[in-house]
Amino acid sequence: MIKKMALSILKRYTNFNYYSQETWQEWYNNFGNYLFFTELGGYKFMIDTWNHPELKNKIIKFNKNRNNLNIDETNKDKINIEKIDF
Numbered sequence: 001m002i003k004k005m006a007l008s009i010l011k012r013y014t015n016f017n018y019y020s021q022e023t024w025q026e027w028y029n030n031f032g033n034y035l036f037f038t039e040l041g042g043y044k045f046m047i048d049t050w051n052h053p054e055l056k057n058k059i060i061k062f063n064k065n066r067n068n069l070n071i072d073e074t075n076k077d078k079i080n081i082e083k084i085d086f
Helices: 002-014 021-034 054-065
Strands: 035-038 044-047 069-071 079-081
Touching: 002 044, 021 035, 021 054
Parallel strands: none
Antiparallel strands: 035 044, 069 079
């Protein structure tokens, strides 16, 4: 119950969807220094890709290497790798 709640909160406030504590820790270790909190984007923690554009590819590569798959809700048969573009 607590783990499910924690994962739900992390997804809500970051827009990322990982399923293990180890992956979240690795994500934070890689991108934690670039996080900022914004009210404008819906009260989210975002990665600063504006001042660090090289992070866009790093984020995409991080997600692909961890098989971060999102199922398109309108077509559950279609599976896309999440592309992050802030």
